[in-house]
Amino acid sequence: MESLPKSRLTLTALALLLAGCAAGGLPQGGPHLSATECRDLATLRSNAPPTMAQHQSEVAALRKAGYDPSPWNDPYYPEDLQAAQHRVDHWFATECQQSHAG
Numbered sequence: 001m002e003s004l005p006k007s008r009l010t011l012t013a014l015a016l017l018l019a020g021c022a023a024g025g026l027p028q029g030g031p032h033l034s035a036t037e038c039r040d041l042a043t044l045r046s047n048a049p050p051t052m053a054q055h056q057s058e059v060a061a062l063r064k065a066g067y068d069p070s071p072w073n074d075p076y077y078p079e080d081l082q083a084a085q086h087r088v089d090h091w092f093a094t095e096c097q098q099s100h101a102g
Contacts, residue, residue: 031095033088037061038096041088061088 033041040057044050059069067084074080 032064032091033061033095038092041092042096045092058088061091064088065091 037057037060040054041061044054044058062069062081062084065084065087067081068074069081071077
């Protein structure tokens with residue numbers, strides 16, 4: 001009988017984990033890139049000498065697009081990075097260009 005509370009705790013933790021994964025997979029309603037990320041990505045695309053902060057903005061945008069640079073042995077590299085880069089490029093074209101036009 002003592003394993004019953006432990007099983008409930010495990011099931012509860014699993015349910016919360018799955019709920020968090022499902023919620024994290026939903027598309028965001030607002031803009032994906034911040035004004036700082038738009039500015040830094042524009043600067044990086046202009047071939048100006050990059051700063052560390054601009055590189056950090058680029059990595060933050062790639063993370064928002066689903067790329068995780070931390071795995072050492074990523075079986076999906078470089079495809080996952082390229083997919084995130086395409087997503088960030090799309091966001092940049094649709095969100096950042098509109099903010100500069102207005």
